Every structure is written in structure tokens, then in C-alpha cells.
Amino acid sequence: MENFRFNAYTEMLFGRGQIEKLSEVINRHGRNVLLVYGGGSIKKNGIYDRIQELLKESNILELAGVEPNPRIETVRKGAEICKENNVDVVLAVGGGSAIDCAKVIAAAHYYQGDPWDLVTDPSKIGKVLPIVTVLTLAATGSEMNKNAVISKMDTNEKLGTASPNMIPQTSILDPEYLYTLPAIQTAAGTADIMSHVFEQYFNKTKGTFVQDKFAEGLLETCIKYCPIALEEPRNYEARANLMWASSMALNGLCGSGKQGAWTCHPIEHELSAFYDITHGVGLAILTPSWMRYILNENTVDKFVDYAVNVWHLPVAEDKYETANKGIDATEEFFKECGIPMTLTELGIDTANFEQMAKAAVLHGALQYAYEPLDEEAVRKILEMCL
Amino acid sequence: MENFRFNAYTEMLFGRGQIEKLSEVINRHGRNVLLVYGGGSIKKNGIYDRIQELLKESNILELAGVEPNPRIETVRKGAEICKENNVDVVLAVGGGSAIDCAKVIAAAHYYQGDPWDLVTDPSKIGKVLPIVTVLTLAATGSEMNKNAVISKMDTNEKLGTASPNMIPQTSILDPEYLYTLPAIQTAAGTADIMSHVFEQYFNKTKGTFVQDKFAEGLLETCIKYCPIALEEPRNYEARANLMWASSMALNGLCGSGKQGAWTCHPIEHELSAFYDITHGVGLAILTPSWMRYILNENTVDKFVDYAVNVWHLPVAEDKYETANKGIDATEEFFKECGIPMTLTELGIDTANFEQMAKAAVLHGALQYAYEPLDEEAVRKILEMCL
Incomplete structure (x- = not known):
């Protein structure tokens, strides 16, 4: 285990009706609130109206229409509203898109230059406005961590940034908010949670048993509850466990004390940057191919652990057989959750593979990954996904 | 899953040499430091000298000699030192005893009455001085939580108190500090960690899969690494996993979203209050007898989960057989770790059983436990421990 600093300081208010605490939470920070959200779903399901009602004493400004892959133009717009109106607190309502966008807006408030600088160079992030979130999708874990991913479509860039100062102060998690999610979002969100865990679980650092x-427990949670949530969208137990798993998957618990870079995420960021696809779908497609590509003598024992501890598969005589069965089970699981499992199904061909592979290696530090990948390796993995 | 608030905000600095950050951490809070510690072990192993060196710019006041079961008289003494010297931050160096003592001192600083009030009535805890800890024992989890246990020997009382304001600001965890622990402390500390997990795992609330x-992962950690640490006291991996498990076992991760009261802890508090025994030893002795006593149709399925998921035992046709094998494995494990597993071995007989049972029910809210216990039940469990 490597040395680490762990500090997941977000106050998590979890369960039915926790929204009732919103005004007390917001008032800790001030009166001027920037409400950040995406499409119209929070208007349809009543969350928008309830928030307006609860915060009727606050001065609410709005930034609506945050994109599924939130764009730097939207961040710039939000930062301007903050500066012009002395905003005290940024309230993100939605999934990772709204929250990530809110984080960089909150950081940009105290930054004099172009907010894109904060994405390309996280060291420029200093003071950050307090961030409060109301989560409506179990996926990114952004509600309890320091990360944000922002896209710049004119240059086909989708980049991650991070700062401990961007960790939300309070997040409200009501599993009932997930009841009306489209099935594909439940599935893609689960794939995102699982991918976060994979990125940290398949890692070179030894001795990180806890x-x-x-990590294994969170993967088991996703495998158990995603099919139930798809079958019975109003199953509270399933929604609650998936929602809590999303926060636990990327708040430091699974990754502390480990070194090395991620793999599927930087590759998927290129897919999204070029084709604006759903992040979790891209991850689900990439995952089994990536696993098969890196399965070798260095990695096979960990894949056996994965097959046995997560999928409860029997240990075969040949360890590659066990490992491959775990990978097959992963692919089968995503398929059964209704995720399109090839790039071809998304209308993506080889046209940009060369360029995407180059960019993934450039942005992703893939040379430090569990199994280091160069451009050719990324291209091959993309081809396996056709 | 029940509604909950989770906020484990302590900054955890984990790994070799993290003590080097101490002066930066302390300086965030001020110049006047109350150093709280127990016996002479931190003088023998050099931690005391290193702290003096690192904090040479600070004004250090000392409260030495905190008892293994820290006493209210010591808390009173510490609180007086704080008030007389305008202490800015309380620095606890040691295990749960020093940290628990420091917590109530830090709370008593802002309280006008007798500090014992804060133990009997946690609602009286208001503002609390900032607390920083340097952990030298993996056991109580006090380094990352709101709890403190204080004893009043003249009335044979050992009571727990709690407040979110008593959560330490920063904790420094260097696994190498555990290298010189006496074997019995490594074993008893592990029993304490496991007991924290048991108290939360064996619980009536359904649907808390995450x-x-x-919980199961932390128990597996203890079972894997305690024997290694006993065999090779300087095994970093073993010490690191046990140390991290101690913090994770009682910071809300295993207990959030669950209702109900604990069992073995309130009973053990009576044993310690009457006989001043090592907390972890008392817990280890009580655990298998408590498990056997409460094994019935309501609880057997959970005990099967425990046997299968934690001990990896095969599922027998009779579920009671599986459950009992898990309990037997627990007892055998503590024995193999060198813990005396009967009260008789500690020189404790039935003399105070009646009184202890009464007090445990009075203080422990045992009627809300996983399986509710009355005085007679507690007495019977104590008898099973002879």
C-alpha cells in the first residue's frame, strides 16, 4: 500500500425526503444561489418546483441546459452569472453532468482567466464557491469527490480536472429520484459505477486488501441491483444500494494507497469527444475488450480474483479459463442490462480511431496504466469493440 | 435501508513518515497545544521526541498517564489545563484511550459544568476544540469518528458519548508505529475492530447490501492480517491493512442506514467498569457466547451469510450447522491470536454478574438490539463465558 491522504468530507444526506433539509443547508452559505441543471427532467418529476418552494427566501439564479457531456461554453456562462450576481453557493441538481459543470463554475468564480485553463491545468484551481448537490442519477460519484470532466467540442477535447476544493459541501441523495429514470440511464449509470471500480481494482499496487x-463489494452491489432496478424501477432497496454505491465507488475508498493511471475512461473520453455518446455506454463497450486485451501473465491472477470473488465462479484448472469466464460474465451482464455493446451499433466506424488513440495516449497517461497502452494498443482495443 | 446522514470528515494522512506533516497540521489551529497520551510507550519508541522536535515552535502543554480505560478525573485535569492556558488544539497520541480522553477534554473546554455531564448527556456537547490524532494502535476507530468512552471507577460506570463535533480534524496513521506493539494488544485491537463490525453487521434493518x-470485507481483512502481524510484527502490509480497517470499521460505512442498539459493547463496558480489563479481550470473550445465545430462526440466515461470505465455509444442508461452524471459527480465531477466551482466565467469577447485567440493560438500550436482551439473558451470556 502506498501513502495517501483521504478526505471525503461531503455531508451526505441520504434517503426519502432529505430534500426537506435543503433550505437549512443552503442558508449556511448565503442567500444568492446559482441553480445548475440539465434538461427538463427535474421539471417533469417535480424536483424543480419543490426546490423553488423550499428556497423561496433565497435569490435563485439559473443555469439550465447543461449538456450530458457538459461544455466549456456552459461553464463560462455560469461563471459570468456568479460574478455578476455575487453568488454565494452553487446548487447542482442532476447527475454528474450538472455537478461537474457546477464544480468548474464554482472554481471559475475566483479565477481571472478563461475557465478552460482550470480544466487543462488543475493546479490553477484555488478557492472555490461552496457546492451543494441534489443527485438524480447514480453514476459518476461526482456528488462526493473532487473530479469534473468538461468538453470542448470545437477541438474534440473532453478532459478531467480535479481539486479537493471542488468536493461538494453537502449532497442530498433520495433514491426515489431514480424511479423515473429511462432504463438506459439506469444501465449506463451502473456501467459507469462499475468502470470506476475496475479502474481502481485492476491496479499494480500490492497489499491494498481493504x-x-x-471494490468487490461495490461490484457485487451493481450486479445484484441493476437488474432489479430495471425490472422494478420503483424498488427502493435496489435504487438505494445503487445510489450509495455510486458515491462510494469514487470517493477514495477504492483507490487510496494505489498508484497508476486509468484506462477505459481516457479512451471513452475520446469517444465522447468525437461522437458525444453516453459516457456509461462507451465504458461498457470498451470494458470487456480492454480486459481481454490486457489479460496476460502479469494480470491473470487478479482476473481470477475478480471472477471468483465478484462473480462467484468456480476455479477452473486453467486460470485463463477462470479469468475469461469472469470477463465473459461482465460482457453478458452489460448486454442483459440492455446496453448496446458494439461501437457499430452506435454508428461509429474506424474513421477516427487513429486520432482518438493518439489523443487518449496524450491525455490519459496510459503508459502508467495497469497494463501500459500505446497508440497501437488503444487502436486495437477500439477495433475489438466494432 | 433507513435514512441517514454520513459525514466522516476527518483528513486521514496515512502511511510511513506522515508525521512530518504534523506541524503544518497543528499550525492551522493555533500555537497552544495540549498533548494527551497514555503510558511511556511513545517515549520508548521515539514518537514523543519526534513530536517535540516537529512542534518546537508550538507551546506544548502535556497531559500524560491517560488510563487504558480513561477516567473522568483525567478528563477534568485536561479540561482545566485547556482553560488555564487558552489551548487552541488538542493533540492525542496513542490508541482509543488517549483519543477518547482528548475528545471529551476538547468538548469540556467550552462547557461550564462538570465534564461528566457530557458523558451522561451527549446533547450537552456544543462547540469543541479542534482535535488532531497520531494513532499508535489499530482498534477503536476513534481517530475517525464521533465516539468517546469514559469511566468513572467510584461508581463502576463506563459510558459512551458522542457528538459530530468531536470528530478529529486530522488523523495521522503510520502503520510502522504498530511494529512494537505487544502481541496481546495487536490481538485485542483486532477483536475490537471485528466487534465494531459485528455490532453493525448483525442488525435487523434489511436491504443494506453495500x-x-x-463489513464482510473488513472482517476478512482482520482474519487475514492479524495472524500475519502476530507472526511478523514488522510486516507493513499487515499493519497497514489492520490500521486502515480500524478507521473504516466505525466511521459510518458499516452502520449507516441501520437502526438498533449494540450488544457486546455495553456488556463489555460493565466488565471493564468492574474489573478494568482490556476492552478487546472482553469483547473477544463475549462474542462467541453472545452469537450462540442469539442464534435462532430470526438470526440464522445472517449467521449463514457470515459463515459463507466471511469464513468461506461450505453451505451445509442444515443451516444451523453452517451458522455454528462460523461461530466456532470466530472463537477458534481469537484463541489462535492468543486471547484468553474465558472470564475465569481473567479471574472473574459470578460475584457481580447480577449487578453487571442490570447495568448493561440500563445503559445499553439492549431492548433495541439485534436480538433484544433482558437482564437474565445478559447474565446467561456472562455465565457461558466462564
């Missing part, structure tokens, strides 16, 4: 057991 | 998987 972290690995947490 | 929490239960975390």
Missing part, C-alpha cells in the same frame, strides 16, 4: 474488498 | 459487503 480497498479491494470494498 | 454496508454489509463493506
Whole structure:
């Protein structure tokens, strides 16, 4: 285990009706609130109206229409509203898109230059406005961590940034908000949670048993409850466990004390940057191919652990057989959740593979990954996804 | 899953040499420091000298000699030192005893009455001085939580209190500090960690899958690494996993979203209050007898989960057989760790059983436990421990 600093300080208010605490939470920070959200779903399901009612004493400004892959133009717009109106607190309502956008807006408030600088160079993030979130999708874990991913479509860039100062102060998680999600979002969100865990679980650092057991437990949670949530969208237990798993998957519990870079995420960021696809779908497609590509003598034992501890598969005589069965089970699971599992199904061909592979290696530090990948390797993995 | 608030905000600095950050951490809070510690072990192993060196710019006041079961007289003494010297931050160096003592001192600083009031009535805890800890024992989890246990020997009382304001600001965890622990402390500390998990895992609330998987993972960690640490006291991996498990076992991860009262802890508090025994030893002795006593149709399925998921035992046709094998494995494990597993071995007989049972029910809210216990039940469990 490597040295680490762990500080997941977000106050998590979890369960039915926790929204009732919103005004007390917001008032801790001030009166001027920037409400950040995406499409119209929070208007349809009543969350928007309830928030307006609860915050009737606040001065609410709005930034609506945050994109599924939130764009730097939207961040710029939000930062301007903050500066012009002395905003005290940024309230994100939605999934990772709204929250990530809110984070960089909150950081940009105290930054004099172009907010894109904060995405390309996280060291420029200093003071950050307090951030409060109301989560409506179990996926990114952004509600309890320091990360944000922002896109710049004119240059086909989708980049991650991070700062401990961007960790939300309070997040409200009501599993009932997930009841009306489209099935594909439930599935893609689960794939995102699982991918976060994979990125941390398949890692070179030895001796991180606690972290690995947490990781396996979260994967088991996704495998158990995603099919139930798809079958019975109003199953509270399923929604609650998936929602809590999303926060636990990327708040430091699974990754502390480990070194090395991620793999599927930087590759998927290129897919989204070029084709604006759903992040979780891209991850689900990439995952089994990536696993098969990196399965070798260095990695096979960990894949056996994965097959046995997560999928409860029997240990075969040949360890590659066990490992491959775990990978097959992963692919089968995503398929059964209704995720299109090839790039071809999304209308993506080889046209930009060369360029995407180059960019993934450039942005992703893939040379430090569990199994280091160069441009050719990324291209091959993309081809396996056709 | 029940509604909950989770906020484990302590900054955890984990790993070799993290003590080097101490002066930066302390300086955030001020110049006047109350150093709280127990016996002479931190003088023998050099931690005391290193702290003096690192904090040479601070004004250090000392409260030495905190008892293994810290006493209210010591808390009173510490609170007086704080008030007389305008202490800015309380620095606890040691295990749960020093940290628990420091917590109530830090709370008593802002309280006008007798500090014992804060133990009997947690609602009286208001503002609290900032607390920083340097952990030298993996056991109580006090380094990352709101709890403190204080004893009043003249009335044979050992009571727990709690407040979110008593959560330490920063904790420094260097696994190498555990290298020189006496074997019995490594074993008893592990029993304490496991007991914290048991108290939360064996619980009536349904649908807390994430929490239960975390719990099982922490138990597996203890079972894997305690024997290694006993065999090779300087095994970093073993010490690191046990140390991290201690913090994770009682910071809300395993207990959030669950209702109900604990069992073995309130009973053990009576044993310690009457006989001043090592907390973890008392817990280890009580645990298998408590498990056997409460094994019935309501609880057997959970005990089967425990046997299968934690001990990886095969599922027998009779579920009671599986459940009992898990309990037997627990007892055998504590024995193999060198813990005396009967009260008789500690020189404790039935003399005070009646009184202890009464007090445990009075203080422990045992009627809300996983399986509710009355005085007679507690007495019977104590008898099973002879």
C-alpha cells in the first residue's frame, strides 16, 4: 500500500425526503444561489418546483441546459452569472453532468482567466464557491469527490480536472429520484459505477486488501441491483444500494494507497469527444475488450480474483479459463442490462480511431496504466469493440 | 435501508513518515497545544521526541498517564489545563484511550459544568476544540469518528458519548508505529475492530447490501492480517491493512442506514467498569457466547451469510450447522491470536454478574438490539463465558 491522504468530507444526506433539509443547508452559505441543471427532467418529476418552494427566501439564479457531456461554453456562462450576481453557493441538481459543470463554475468564480485553463491545468484551481448537490442519477460519484470532466467540442477535447476544493459541501441523495429514470440511464449509470471500480481494482499496487474488498463489494452491489432496478424501477432497496454505491465507488475508498493511471475512461473520453455518446455506454463497450486485451501473465491472477470473488465462479484448472469466464460474465451482464455493446451499433466506424488513440495516449497517461497502452494498443482495443 | 446522514470528515494522512506533516497540521489551529497520551510507550519508541522536535515552535502543554480505560478525573485535569492556558488544539497520541480522553477534554473546554455531564448527556456537547490524532494502535476507530468512552471507577460506570463535533480534524496513521506493539494488544485491537463490525453487521434493518459487503470485507481483512502481524510484527502490509480497517470499521460505512442498539459493547463496558480489563479481550470473550445465545430462526440466515461470505465455509444442508461452524471459527480465531477466551482466565467469577447485567440493560438500550436482551439473558451470556 502506498501513502495517501483521504478526505471525503461531503455531508451526505441520504434517503426519502432529505430534500426537506435543503433550505437549512443552503442558508449556511448565503442567500444568492446559482441553480445548475440539465434538461427538463427535474421539471417533469417535480424536483424543480419543490426546490423553488423550499428556497423561496433565497435569490435563485439559473443555469439550465447543461449538456450530458457538459461544455466549456456552459461553464463560462455560469461563471459570468456568479460574478455578476455575487453568488454565494452553487446548487447542482442532476447527475454528474450538472455537478461537474457546477464544480468548474464554482472554481471559475475566483479565477481571472478563461475557465478552460482550470480544466487543462488543475493546479490553477484555488478557492472555490461552496457546492451543494441534489443527485438524480447514480453514476459518476461526482456528488462526493473532487473530479469534473468538461468538453470542448470545437477541438474534440473532453478532459478531467480535479481539486479537493471542488468536493461538494453537502449532497442530498433520495433514491426515489431514480424511479423515473429511462432504463438506459439506469444501465449506463451502473456501467459507469462499475468502470470506476475496475479502474481502481485492476491496479499494480500490492497489499491494498481493504480497498479491494470494498471494490468487490461495490461490484457485487451493481450486479445484484441493476437488474432489479430495471425490472422494478420503483424498488427502493435496489435504487438505494445503487445510489450509495455510486458515491462510494469514487470517493477514495477504492483507490487510496494505489498508484497508476486509468484506462477505459481516457479512451471513452475520446469517444465522447468525437461522437458525444453516453459516457456509461462507451465504458461498457470498451470494458470487456480492454480486459481481454490486457489479460496476460502479469494480470491473470487478479482476473481470477475478480471472477471468483465478484462473480462467484468456480476455479477452473486453467486460470485463463477462470479469468475469461469472469470477463465473459461482465460482457453478458452489460448486454442483459440492455446496453448496446458494439461501437457499430452506435454508428461509429474506424474513421477516427487513429486520432482518438493518439489523443487518449496524450491525455490519459496510459503508459502508467495497469497494463501500459500505446497508440497501437488503444487502436486495437477500439477495433475489438466494432 | 433507513435514512441517514454520513459525514466522516476527518483528513486521514496515512502511511510511513506522515508525521512530518504534523506541524503544518497543528499550525492551522493555533500555537497552544495540549498533548494527551497514555503510558511511556511513545517515549520508548521515539514518537514523543519526534513530536517535540516537529512542534518546537508550538507551546506544548502535556497531559500524560491517560488510563487504558480513561477516567473522568483525567478528563477534568485536561479540561482545566485547556482553560488555564487558552489551548487552541488538542493533540492525542496513542490508541482509543488517549483519543477518547482528548475528545471529551476538547468538548469540556467550552462547557461550564462538570465534564461528566457530557458523558451522561451527549446533547450537552456544543462547540469543541479542534482535535488532531497520531494513532499508535489499530482498534477503536476513534481517530475517525464521533465516539468517546469514559469511566468513572467510584461508581463502576463506563459510558459512551458522542457528538459530530468531536470528530478529529486530522488523523495521522503510520502503520510502522504498530511494529512494537505487544502481541496481546495487536490481538485485542483486532477483536475490537471485528466487534465494531459485528455490532453493525448483525442488525435487523434489511436491504443494506453495500454496508454489509463493506463489513464482510473488513472482517476478512482482520482474519487475514492479524495472524500475519502476530507472526511478523514488522510486516507493513499487515499493519497497514489492520490500521486502515480500524478507521473504516466505525466511521459510518458499516452502520449507516441501520437502526438498533449494540450488544457486546455495553456488556463489555460493565466488565471493564468492574474489573478494568482490556476492552478487546472482553469483547473477544463475549462474542462467541453472545452469537450462540442469539442464534435462532430470526438470526440464522445472517449467521449463514457470515459463515459463507466471511469464513468461506461450505453451505451445509442444515443451516444451523453452517451458522455454528462460523461461530466456532470466530472463537477458534481469537484463541489462535492468543486471547484468553474465558472470564475465569481473567479471574472473574459470578460475584457481580447480577449487578453487571442490570447495568448493561440500563445503559445499553439492549431492548433495541439485534436480538433484544433482558437482564437474565445478559447474565446467561456472562455465565457461558466462564
